[in-house]
Amino acid sequence: MIHHRLVIIGGGSAGMAAAVKAYELGEKDILILEKNNYLGGILNQCIHNGFGLHEFKEELTGPEFMSRFSKQVNELGIKYRLNANVLSVTKEKVVTYSSEEDGLVSVQADAIILTTGCYERNAGAIQIAGDRPVGVYTAGQAQLYLNCYGYLVGKKVFILGSGDIGLIMARRMTLEGAKVLGVAELMPYSAGLNRNIVQCLQDFNIPLYLSHTVKEVRGKNRVEKVIIAKVDEKMQFIPGTEMEFDCDTLLLSVGLIPNNDLFNNLGIKFSKTRGAMVNQDMETEIPGIFSAGNVLHVHDLVDYVVSEAREAAVGAVKYLNKTTKHAGFTYEIKQGYGIGYVVPQVLNIDDASEKVSFKFRVAKPFKDIVINIKEGERLIKKIIKPAIVPSEMEIVYLPKELFQKEDHVITVSVEEKK
Amino acid sequence: MRELICINCPRGCRLKVDDDLNVTGNFCPRGAIYAKNELTHPVRTLTSTVKVQSVLERRLPVKSSEPLPKEKVFDAVKELDNVEMKAPVHIGDVVIANVCNTGVNIVATKNIEK
Numbered sequence: 001m002i003h004h005r006l007v008i009i010g011g012g013s014a015g016m017a018a019a020v021k022a023y024e025l026g027e028k029d030i031l032i033l034e035k036n037n038y039l040g041g042i043l044n045q046c047i048h049n050g051f052g053l054h055e056f057k058e059e060l061t062g063p064e065f066m067s068r069f070s071k072q073v074n075e076l077g078i079k080y081r082l083n084a085n086v087l088s089v090t091k092e093k094v095v096t097y098s099s100e101e102d103g104l105v106s107v108q109a110d111a112i113i114l115t116t117g118c119y120e121r122n123a124g125a126i127q128i129a130g131d132r133p134v135g136v137y138t139a140g141q142a143q144l145y146l147n148c149y150g151y152l153v154g155k156k157v158f159i160l161g162s163g164d165i166g167l168i169m170a171r172r173m174t175l176e177g178a179k180v181l182g183v184a185e186l187m188p189y190s191a192g193l194n195r196n197i198v199q200c201l202q203d204f205n206i207p208l209y210l211s212h213t214v215k216e217v218r219g220k221n222r223v224e225k226v227i228i229a230k231v232d233e234k235m236q237f238i239p240g241t242e243m244e245f246d247c248d249t250l251l252l253s254v255g256l257i258p259n260n261d262l263f264n265n266l267g268i269k270f271s272k273t274r275g276a277m278v279n280q281d282m283e284t285e286i287p288g289i290f291s292a293g294n295v296l297h298v299h300d301l302v303d304y305v306v307s308e309a310r311e312a313a314v315g316a317v318k319y320l321n322k323t324t325k326h327a328g329f330t331y332e333i334k335q336g337y338g339i340g341y342v343v344p345q346v347l348n349i350d351d352a353s354e355k356v357s358f359k360f361r362v363a364k365p366f367k368d369i370v371i372n373i374k375e376g377e378r379l380i381k382k383i384i385k386p387a388i389v390p391s392e393m394e395i396v397y398l399p400k401e402l403f404q405k406e407d408h409v410i411t412v413s414v415e416e417k418k
Numbered sequence: 419m420r421e422l423i424c425i426n427c428p429r430g431c432r433l434k435v436d437d438d439l440n441v442t443g444n445f446c447p448r449g450a451i452y453a454k455n456e457l458t459h460p461v462r463t464l465t466s467t468v469k470v471q472s473v474l475e476r477r478l479p480v481k482s483s484e485p486l487p488k489e490k491v492f493d494a495v496k497e498l499d500n501v502e503m504k505a506p507v508h509i510g511d512v513v514i515a516n517v518c519n520t521g522v523n524i525v526a527t528k529n530i531e532k
Binding site: 044047048049050053059060061062063064067146147148149150172175176193194195197198199203300301392 | 422423424425426427428430462463464465466467469475476477479481488491492495509527528529
């Protein structure tokens with residue numbers, strides 16, 4: 001069995017950012033395992049711009065953003081294996097992968113960071129009624145075909161779900177000659193960023209049907225018709241609100257799910273994000289095993305993925321240098337009223353850096369609210385928000401001294417103004 | 419008074435523009451520039467792909483080096499159909515110079531070595 005101090009599973013933005021950070025902190029014995037034949041992960045197919053405003057203070061496309069990291073990885077000489085499909089991870093930190101070049105290899109790691117990203121919910125997951133013809137794709141699939149292989153998957157397209165990839169694909173397919181007939185969103189608000197509603201839908205006069213979803217797909221061989229209808233507050237179809245669209249393609253942009261398959265056998269706890277439960281270092285219940293990026297919780301900005309991956313790298317290096325105590329005063333972080341989730345879920349304050357990051361999303365859109373972060377009953381941080389939506393992750397950095405070790409529960413909650 | 423959503427960054431500021439093009443609601447200066455452009459001559463950055471001769475890739479992602487006049491975007495996409503690049507190609511390499519006489523170049527956004 002070969003040995004590496006730090007094994008990073010997944011060579012996308014999170015994996016590369018974690019590797020570079022760990023290297024900069026002095027950890028030179030790193031191995032990145034990447035299943036594709038290139039580094040960069042999903043950003044390779046995200047050819048649109050809008051990446052890197054926080055990280056590089058300029059607007060880059062996905063491939064440009066990721067190339068800055070792959071360049072660093074290569075220049076620093078950080079080891080990576082491509083076409084390396086990781087099969088298992090054990091509690092004892094043995095990572096087994098297979099690749100055509102290396103065969104079946106087991107690596108004994110001292111620390112592991114899982115950065116395997118997320119996958120798309122598909123047609124099976126949302127149980128669409130009707131026929132099962134060719135022409136139903138997830139938005140990311142259509143994006144891969146178009147941007148990497150040069151195939152347009154359809155000419156007349158309807159899109160279900162207003163997630164950002166769906167909106168981006170509405171514009172992409174329109175520019176490449178397809179007609180996008182509309183976008184239906186189950187919720188009464190969009191799941192995507194406002195800027196994408198403007199530049200991907202409104203620019204091309206593509207209608208967005210809120211509180212609507214697909215009732216039926218029809219088609220013998222290929223998709224021929226998509227029927228949508230309005231839903232009430234209980235998500236039940238309202239009779240008489242049906243609309244029919246003659247189209248050959250239905251794209252689905254109905255959510256992303258952290259790709260935690262490799263963690264399923266570890267017996268660790270998962271949080272509401274469907275990622276592993278982690279502490280302030282993005283460390284799971286097993287000391288020395290970390291998780292960051294979209295595999296931990298689905299982010300809307302790669303810039304935040306990168307900063308989270310660096311937090312995990314800092315944690316991993318601390319662990320490797322045996323400076324993490326895993327003892328002392330521990331907080332449980334809970335989501336109160338109006339909050340969808342908070343990362344991290346555990347805070348070992350004695351192991352924390354000078355500033356602790358809390359990342360969270362609201363459970364539904366709010367206006368004119370205050371977000372309270374409390375230790376027990378004591379308010380430690382108050383954030384005023386004129387407007388907030390679930391599609392925008394909030395991130396707040398709290399100085400360590402705000403935590404006074406009086407109560408073991410920290411709650412993040414929304415307070416609505418009367 | 420016009421209301422706009424800024425598309426410069428994911429923040430998506432809600433901008434208000436009065437008749438004299440005074441902008442409020444912007445978090446950063448780019449919002450004011452966007453709002454003024456949007457009401458006088460709207461521009462958009464184009465991203466797309468072109469054919470590439472390479473052993474690794476079939477498509478080369480490209481972008482307009484500057485935002486293009488909005489009404490020229492479809493014409494620019496058409497011009498991309500006639501282009502075929504050959505590896506090696508590097509980020510920033512000019513794919514089309516002065517696309518549709520806009521003074522803007524279309525440039526590569528990916529390194530393809532072979």
